Amino acid sequence: MQTDIWIWVHHREGTVEEVTFGLIAEAQRLLADIGEEGTVTAVALGADLEDELPQLGTFGVSRVLYLEDEYLGFYHGELFARTLAELAARFPPNFILMAHTPEASDLCARLGALLEAALVTRAMDLKIDDQKNPVVIRPVANGYLFQDVCFNSSPCIVTFLPAVLNFPEPEESKSIKILKESLRIPPEELQTKVIRRIEADPASLDLEEADIVVAGGRGVGKGDTFGIIHELAAAVGGSVAGTRPVIDWLILPYERQIGQTGKSITPRLIINCGISGANEYTAGMEKSRKVIAINTDPRARIFRFSDLGIVGDVHEVVPLLIAPLKEI
Ligand SMILES: Cc1cc2nc3c(=O)[nH]c(=O)nc-3n(C[C@H](O)[C@H](O)[C@H](O)COP(=O)(O)OP(=O)(O)OC[C@H]3O[C@@H](n4cnc5c(N)ncnc54)[C@H](O)[C@@H]3O)c2cc1C
Incomplete structure (x- = not known):
């Protein structure tokens, strides 16, 4: 057979x-x-x-x-x-x-x-x-x-x-x-019936289902400074994620961690902000379709995985991106 x-x-x-x-x-x-x-x-x-x-x-x-x-x-x-x-x-x-x-x-x-x-x-x-x-x-x-x-x-x-x-x-x-x-x-x-379907808020969508992901790393900083990542995610209709330091700082819950000991994702677009690109991190996102990275260090490993790299401070670059995106 x-x-x-x-x-x-x-x-x-x-x-x-x-x-x-x-x-x-x-x-x-x-x-x-x-x-x-x-x-x-x-x-x-x-x-x-x-x-x-x-x-x-x-x-x-x-x-x-x-x-x-x-x-x-x-x-x-x-x-x-x-x-x-x-x-x-x-x-x-x-x-x-x-x-x-x-x-x-x-x-x-x-x-x-x-x-x-x-x-x-x-x-x-x-x-x-x-x-x-x-x-x-x-x-x-x-x-x-x-x-x-x-x-x-x-x-x-x-x-x-x-x-x-x-x-x-x-x-x-x-x-x-x-x-x-x-x-x-x-x-x-059937014993069960779907009564209604509620579209998830992209920001809180399961990372594995998200089309667009905005990820923040140690370079974004602790505490309130991480707010720009949420703002950028809202502007592009994306889901928020982080590297392990961000999870360790309790800025995001563990299910938002990307990497070897976090989630492996394949979104259409990922925007990496203040992330160095350690291999434990890239293992979880290297199959993303399009990758953008923002980092102050032009030699950061994350640029090797990026279609578009912006060398700059996330706190200067991200607001510049958010403004026109909000208009769109
Ligand atoms: C067994 C094991 C498993 C692990 N699993 C994971 C995992 O699943 N996921 C994970 O993420 N890590 C994991 N790690 C940790 C991993 O090795 C790295 O330490 C971690 O990914 C680094 O996170 P980061 O890029 O946020 O921080 P860093 O490596 O500290 O990088 C910060 C980056 O931000 C840049 N930067 C600083 N300030 C700014 C600014 N103002 N604007 C723009 N850029 C700036 C810096 O140039 C730097 O490149 C694991 C480690 C081990 C040993």
């Missing part, structure tokens, strides 16, 4: 998110490791994704299971998990790969329980050992140690840390089969 690897299509506001392409690359690598013929199947639940799905073929997906329904327009844990479990019963996969986003971490736990499947979260790597068993490598103890986890059941559900996912270059599209399925779980049968 052929190996079938499912990848979960992460999407937001009708657009497939880049972590999805990273998952396809992981699936391709796993198939090559297994060394047998197999398929990569993308599974998408949502509404109005039709135009987005064919591009998955350019990254190596051969089949898409697309379930379109207005009830699937927004994430609903019970409905999504039951729908996926029902699809998995009809088209049994060997692996189900997701990125460890807040939504997927809810979904994978529900799905694991429904399928009675092995689940390993926050993977850094998934490989095949000498005995042909899948092994997941994941960080434990705040990233100080790594753990190898083996599976002996199928399917295996694995969520990857978004920061380890590499975005492959698209290739020429191979033929892709889009199987459109309809919702088989009657929404009135």
Whole structure:
């Protein structure tokens, strides 16, 4: 029997998110490791994704299971998990790969329980050992140690840390089969109901979900001086983060720390203010799409990771940025 690897299509506001392409690359690598013929199947639940799905073929997906329904327009844990479990019963996969986003971490736990499947979260790597068993490598103890986890059941559900996912270059599209399925779980049968959705304030958004992050370091200073970071974040619609010294000073809570012992993030844009760029810090943000850094020291390591560097005092530069941004 052929190996079938499912990848979960992460999407937001009708657009497939880049972590999805990273998952396809992981699936391709796993198939090559297994060394047998197999398929990569993308599974998408949502509404109005039709135009987005064919591009998955350019990254190596051969089949898409697309379930379109207005009830699937927004994430609903019970409905999504039951729908996926029902699809998995009809088209049994060997692996189900997701990125460890807040939504997927809810979904994978529900799905694991429904399928009675092995689940390993926050993977850094998934490989095949000498005995042909899948092994997941994941960080434990705040990233100080790594753990190898083996599976002996199928399917295996694995969520990857978004920061380890590499975005492959698209290739020429191979033929892709889009199987459109309809919702088989009657929404009135569900035990839970979404009453309303409240948009989060970007400033307080979970760092792993934020599109834009404004991070402050020791160079911003203690106490009130950190207010400019909040002001800049408000002006750009970003979420606030810090380096370890800032967390140690209790200016921000621990969940706002970026780095090896904090969060690994991949926002569209990160603005680093008064941050030197120690490797324990950059380990958590180096996969950001665009990086801006403001630092008084032209030789600061952070500039090596930056698309745009501003050599200057944050207390002079940031107000200059905030003023026109507020006007926009
Ligand atoms: C095991 C271990 C794990 C760690 N994990 C993490 C982690 O997860 N996250 C993390 O952040 N750190 C972590 N660290 C700490 C890390 O090594 C660095 O010490 C830390 O990242 C430095 O933070 P910083 O850049 O804010 O401060 P500094 O290294 O002190 O840099 C401050 C920067 O601000 C600049 N500056 C000063 N004044 C101004 C000004 N007015 N305007 C503009 N620029 C200015 C300076 O030129 C300097 O480059 C860890 C360390 C260890 C040993």
